[in-house]
Amino acid sequence: MSQTLINSNQTITITKEDILHQIKLSCQIPEIVEQIVTRKVISAAIEEAGIEVTTEELQKAANQMRAMSKLKDAQATWAWLKKYGLSLDDFEEIVYITLLSQKLTKHLFKDKVEPYFYEHQLDYAGAIIYEIVLDDEDEAIELFYEIQEGEISFSEAAKEYIQDRELRRKGGYRGKVNRTEMKPEVSAAVFAANPPAILKPIVTADGIYLVLVEEIVKPELDHKLQQKIMFDLFTEWLKQQTEKVQVVSHKIITT
Structure with a gap:
């Protein structure tokens, strides 16, 4: 050829x-x-x-x-x-x-x-979240209390502190994120929350996460998930x- x-x-x-x-x-x-x-x-x-x-x-x-x-x-x-x-x-x-x-x-x-799904169903759990990632822990703590006390909304904080343009436009909205897609430190706090709730700043190697948990989504074994598994x-x-x-x-x- x-x-x-x-x-x-x-x-x-x-x-x-x-x-x-x-x-x-x-x-x-x-x-x-x-x-x-x-x-x-x-x-x-x-x-x-x-x-x-x-x-x-x-x-x-x-x-x-x-x-x-x-x-x-x-x-x-x-x-x-x-x-x-x-x-x-x-x-x-x-x-x-x-x-x-x-x-x-x-x-x-x-x-x-x-059987695999029921054995690993926690891995397929998800959460509807908003998040802001900061570099300074003190700043994150201060912002957390301002949001908690109603001095500023999470959406307003997102527009001020998020660098990514699209995420900033969405007010930090990440949508549904599966447990396995989150950092271990973040997922542990998110799935222990009683939504709707804003979590105390979570320290990770990549930054300080400020997370608003809107909803915990229980996994369902639908056709799409069956195919994925x-x-x-x-x-x-x-x-x-x-x-x-x-x-x-x-x-x-x-x-």
């Missing part, structure tokens, strides 16, 4: 060897090898599980992939394939592997989602499997 690029001054032919050499020079060989190992591990697990796909499932998955890539018609699809150096068979293989991976994920972890479990399983694999060095790495 080679690709010819033409500009106003010259014609440049790019070969497979050129592409491979550039991958090596870009130090991407370990990443590419990891992707190959991952694909082979998935393929072996799929074969062992006897997972298959129907023509209808494959067509539906292909349509979804085209929609996600905003390929509205045949012309757009062919242009996309050309851009990435893919054939139609390559595209079908991508769809096929993606679909099988999704089915493998369900096969391995669908029945483990609910399955994906997380599959990712961890895949990591463990690939770590067990011994890759035999190929000439591509040393030549």
Whole structure:
């Protein structure tokens, strides 16, 4: 395979060897090898599980992939394939592997989602919060008491002390933040609060957090969270499997 690029001054032919050499020079060989190992591990697990796909499932998955890539018609699809150096068979293989991976994920972890959720449901708890991060603890304490005594509102304080323009416009509103997205010191105080409540300044390595807790949101095992948990479990399983694999060095790495 080679690709010819033409500009106003010259014609440049790019070969497979050129592409491979550039991958090596870009130090991407370990990443590419990891992707190959991952694909082979998935393929072996799929074969062992006897997972298959129907023509209808494959067509539906292909349509979804085209929609996600905003390929509205045949012309757009062919242009996309050309851009990435893919054939139609390559595209079908991508769809096929993606679909099988999704089915493998369900096969391995669908029945483990609910037990995992109840065992780790605190990790999925969230809170609706507003926050201001300051550098000076004394200033944070003073501002805390001013807000608590009604001398200034949290929104007014946010507009005065927050540097980030968008967050300042929103009065420090962070929306729903999951426990795992918070710093441990902050999450401990937030989830011990009885909202609505403004918390005493929380000292962290990144600054002094002044947090207004509007609501504690209990986790619900909806479809979105089910998919996330399955994906997380599959990712961890895949990591463990690939770590067990011994890759035999190929000439591509040393030549």
